[in-house]
Amino acid sequence: MALEDKIISILEESPSDQYSLYRHLATAKMSEITKVLAKLQKSNIIHVTRHRKNYRTGLAIPIYSLSRTSSRRNKLDFDGLLAGVTSERIVEYPFLARNLVSTRVEARILDVGSGKSELTETISKFGKKKWQVIGIDIATVSEKFDFLSFIRMDARLLGFRDEIFDQIICLSTIEHIGIPFHNYNIKESDELGDIRAISEIRRVLKKGGTVIATLPYNNEIKKQEFRVYKKSSLYNLIRGFSVIRKEFYRYDDDGKWKKCRSQSIAENRVNTKRIPLYFHSRVCACLLLKK
Numbered sequence: 268m269a270l271e272d273k274i275i276s277i278l279e280e281s282p283s284d285q286y287s288l289y290r291h292l293a294t295a296k297m298s299e300i301t302k303v304l305a306k307l308q309k310s311n312i313i314h315v316t317r318h319r320k321n322y323r324t325g326l327a328i329p330i331y332s333l334s335r336t337s338s339r340r341n342k343l344d345f346d347g348l349l350a351g352v353t354s355e356r357i358v359e360y361p362f363l364a365r366n367l368v369s370t371r372v373e374a375r376i377l378d379v380g381s382g383k384s385e386l387t388e389t390i391s392k393f394g395k396k397k398w399q400v401i402g403i404d405i406a407t408v409s410e411k412f413d414f415l416s417f418i419r420m421d422a423r424l425l426g427f428r429d430e431i432f433d434q435i436i437c438l439s440t441i442e443h444i445g446i447p448f449h450n451y452n453i454k455e456s457d458e459l460g461d462i463r464a465i466s467e468i469r470r471v472l473k474k475g476g477t478v479i480a481t482l483p484y485n486n487e488i489k490k491q492e493f494r495v496y497k498k499s500s501l502y503n504l505i506r507g508f509s510v511i512r513k514e515f516y517r518y519d520d521d522g523k524w525k526k527c528r529s530q531s532i533a534e535n536r537v538n539t540k541r542i543p544l545y546f547h548s549r550v551c552a553c554l555l556l557k558k
């Protein structure tokens with residue numbers, strides 16, 4: 268992802284000054300950040316929303332925010348898909364939106380476990396003619412539209428050549444792969460189904476490409492219908508990738524999803540209220556991985 272797009276992604280979450288951006292962007296130089304900020308401001312993509320005082324120098328430091336028109340144009344809108352939803356999707360979709368490749372570049376995107384999903388269609392429309400989006404699912408009937416295809420395929424044996432995709436999406440899917448499920452007529456259990464799938468995902472991902480993955484996380488809970496990961500099993504699953512971003516969200520007793528300050532808090536926090544049965548777990552792990 269280009270530095271310009273990284274800065275825009277950060278500002279979509281909250282206004283920031285150049286020093287906050289520098290701390291977020293560990294590999295970028297301050298001079299590069301300043302140059303990009305000037306370019307974005309000149310193009311009316313960002314503006315100075317207020318100033319803060321630097322107590323050491325006494326200087327006023329500008330705090331930047333996305334312009335309203337820019338925010339509407341560049342942000343993927345999931346409001347319609349999330350209407351009435353209380354499950355993990357509330358945190359998964361915004362995480363996805365923040366980490367998609369830029370709409371300024373041509374890209375091939377694979378959505379693993381898409382079903383025939385409105386999410387995949389929304390992503391395809393957002394990418395317009397720049398993105399070629401393919402959704403695969405073990406139960407999907409093959410169908411092709413402009414810049415979008417739905418294909419029936421097993422994620423453990425992807426029918427694509429090596430290093431073809433720029434980005435791969437896998438939301439609340441990998442925990443199900445290899446688990447018997449009568450609705451899909453899957454009777455045989457494959458304990459390594461998730462490992463086989465992630466290996467295939469890595470194979471078809473370009474070098475430098477990214478994976479956006481979400482999955483249930485909890486140190487204690489066990490389910491027969493899907494896997495719930497803990498620290499060791501999550502490490503074993505993603506060890507073939509570099510972790511660019513890792514966020515944990517917990518469903519609290521007040522009925523809201525809240526971001527955990529650290530992975531250890533996500534693991535150890537005890538909640539007393541029972542979660543709805545259709546939730547995978549009380550904690551959702553959101554990952555941005557790079558090959």
